[in-house]
Amino acid sequence: MNCYMCLVKHKDAMRSAHAVCQRCGVGVCHQHLVEMTDKPIVGPGACMSAFHPRTLLCRSCYEAMYTTDVEPRPQKMLSSPTRRWWQYLWFWHIPSSLPSPEEAVASVEGFLKQQRHL
Numbered sequence: 001m002n003c004y005m006c007l008v009k010h011k012d013a014m015r016s017a018h019a020v021c022q023r024c025g026v027g028v029c030h031q032h033l034v035e036m037t038d039k040p041i042v043g044p045g046a047c048m049s050a051f052h053p054r055t056l057l058c059r060s061c062y063e064a065m066y067t068t069d070v071e072p073r074p075q076k077m078l079s080s081p082t083r084r085w086w087q088y089l090w091f092w093h094i095p096s097s098l099p100s101p102e103e104a105v106a107s108v109e110g111f112l113k114q115q116r117h118l
Contacts, residue, residue: 003029005058021058023065034062 004026006015017027036055057065099107 001027003027003032005029005032005060019056021061022056023061024058026058028056028058032059033057034059036062 001017002013003015003017005028006012015029015031018030019028019033020026021028034057036057038053038055
């Protein structure tokens with residue numbers, strides 16, 4: 001099997017393919033191959049082995065999936081009263097205090113006792 005990308009872009013039909021794109025299925029050489037390693041899943045249901053799944057993509061599929069031609073929208077500057085309100089909301093608020101562990105346990109035990117009597 002020969003590299004499809006070399007054939008189409010460079011008219012070089014003699015370069016052999018080393019892998020197959022997992023998205024579109026074309027044969028790709030090492031020059032047009034993009035190998036991605038997925039991050040391991042952490043938490044319940046995660047595989048405990050050291051196996052990291054790999055994804056093999058051709059360069060055109062990779063560019064279609066992971067690059068954008070859209071320019072970010074310019075951010076509108078907030079007016080002075082609005083900016084002050086947001087600063088008050090995010091920076092100058094009074095932090096909420098959490099209950100102590102004993103209070104939390106007592107509260108949960110009271111709730112469970114109340115649920116048993118229903």
